[in-house]
Amino acid sequence: MTPLARARRRLKAHPLALDAALAAAVLLCMLAGSFVDPHGEHRVSWSIRTPDLLSLLLMTLGAVALVFRRRAPMAVLALTGTFSVVESVTGDPRAPVAMSAVIALYTVASTTDRATTLRAGLLTMTVLTGAAMLAGTLPWYAQDNLAIFAWTGIGATAGDAVRSRRAVVQAIRERAERAERTREEEARRRVAEERLRIARDLHDVVAHHIALVNVQAGVAAHVMDKRPDQAKEALAHVREASRSALNELRATVGLLRQSGDPEAPTEPAPGLDRLDELAGTFRSAGLQVEVARDDHDTTLPAAVDLAAYRVIQEALTNVQKHAGPDAKAEVSVVRVGPHIEVTVLDDGAGDETGPQEGGGHGLLGMRERVTALRGTLTTGPRYGGGFRVHAILPIKTRTAATGEPGEPA
Structure with missing residues (x-):
């Protein structure tokens, strides 16, 4: 097993640790984004702006909420969405708290059905974008407002795609397991039916003749000394019954061979x-x-x-x-x-x-x-x-x- 596969297995075994690591990564990204001015002279300028204490608190709370995104995805989406709305209204300069809401929306889309994803995605997109455009400190047509609209849509779409892929993979796996179970059950059923058929045929063929042989052999042993002619006649019946039993047994066993099974080859294969x-x-x-x-x-x-x-x-x-x-x-x-x-x-x-x-x-x-x-x-x-x-x-x-x-x- 490769190191990557082992690491993936460990992370799947501890989902809370994985979510904590994701929350820490999102917090670092939000902190880094809050210190960057994308409209600077060199397109990206560091340390030009500094987020206030409320923005730092909102980013931290949004990241902490992501730790519990698997347990309560809708509640985490509501919390991170609320933090994003508060930041959109009060933040100046604005910090990227909406990043946590995008991750929460992705989680909702990947764990629920498409109808729920559509409703949650439209509501989140409308509320966050509307709050940023109407109550924010930036003009409504600002690039940051349009970015919120785009990223929320991307989060919902990506989550829905992941959910669809998981559903397809799970359906394929279930069909394969069902087919395997069906094949095994059918094989067991056929084996049981064949065993019953063989036992029934052997009983019908052998039981009568063996019983007849037993009776005639007893008669021959009883009259061997006093009436040898009758003993010879009984032994003749034993011989005939045994021959009939062997012939019928050979015919019954021959039925077990499939009609298309080849006999032992005695000549070169035909061409x-x-x-x-x-x-x-x-x-x-x-x-x-x-x-x-x-x-x-x-x-x-x-x-x-x-x-x-x-x-x-x-x-x-x-x-x-x-x-x-x-x-x-x-x-x-x-x-x-x-x-x-x-x-x-x-x-x-x-x-x-x-x-x-x-x-x-x-x-x-x-x-x-x-x-x-x-x-x-x-x-x-x-x-x-x-x-x-x-x-x-x-x-x-x-x-x-x-x-x-x-x-x-």
């Missing part, structure tokens, strides 16, 4: 060299598929080759599932400069459960594959009907370009 074979499997299932290639026999990195194949496979699967029985699909693989472009089109009417733009696990999987290779994927409905999947994949990945072994994750 575009098997595109005709892939299209043939869909043709045998009744889908009309046309394939066009213009990639000039480009040798692709294994990761790009696999991603292109999987994109086409998933896109044709979506056509088979959602585009209707009479749909036609067109697959094109084209090399364009340093990229390979894969496009899958269909003319099906589709159904209400068809893939939507940005939705579905299949489209999400395609997008994750393409993005992992720093490519782009565009999916969406076509004008006049049908769906379009368009992927642009770089021919050279980072690992291929540097000559390092392996593939991108």
Whole structure:
């Protein structure tokens, strides 16, 4: 942690000390400003004027009031505003007591709502500027009077901007925390439901057969010596029941595997060299598929080759599932400069459960594959009907370009 971050944390832990330091800084600024003549020969002249005792007292009281600005912002604004009005009427030369009122107005604006800020800002601006113009010792059009008007407006605006930023940051943080809680609760709920489902299925599959095995084994043990034929028959029932239990248990456990989980690999990962074979499997299932290639026999990195194949496979699967029985699909693989472009089109009417733009696990999987290779994927409905999947994949990945072994994750 940097020294600045540590100091900021300490100040946040002790807000009263921070306000006291701010009040001291404001008091020093007011004292310095009270001895300066901004209209001197050299634009700023020191020690030309000296504030009277009342002005010094008002500056001190205004600074002390700022120490409690977080606890009672409206009361501090009222006090500092009163001190500023008194100084505007009696001060000659005038001391910058209004600086404390500007800080108090900023605090009100940063800690309350916009409507309260608007009312407090207009009231403070009107009272301080009106008192300075109408009852002050300077002409109403003096620069000091206009400065009070400007600084009060700046204080209210800055405070409102800080409050708005805090509200936005807090809203973002709350949304993130709410989303995290929702994800955790949803994960726990799904785990609990899955555990109940597995327990129910295993009980239904195993309990009956195990009970049957237990009964038949008891019968076989009981009649083994006196009636061996009946014992053999009971053992045959035990064997058949155990075989049925194993088969059903294997089928139940197989349900736990997601439909898209790959089996243990026994051959190289597929690529575009098997595109005709892939299209043939869909043709045998009744889908009309046309394939066009213009990639000039480009040798692709294994990761790009696999991603292109999987994109086409998933896109044709979506056509088979959602585009209707009479749909036609067109697959094109084209090399364009340093990229390979894969496009899958269909003319099906589709159904209400068809893939939507940005939705579905299949489209999400395609997008994750393409993005992992720093490519782009565009999916969406076509004008006049049908769906379009368009992927642009770089021919050279980072690992291929540097000559390092392996593939991108």
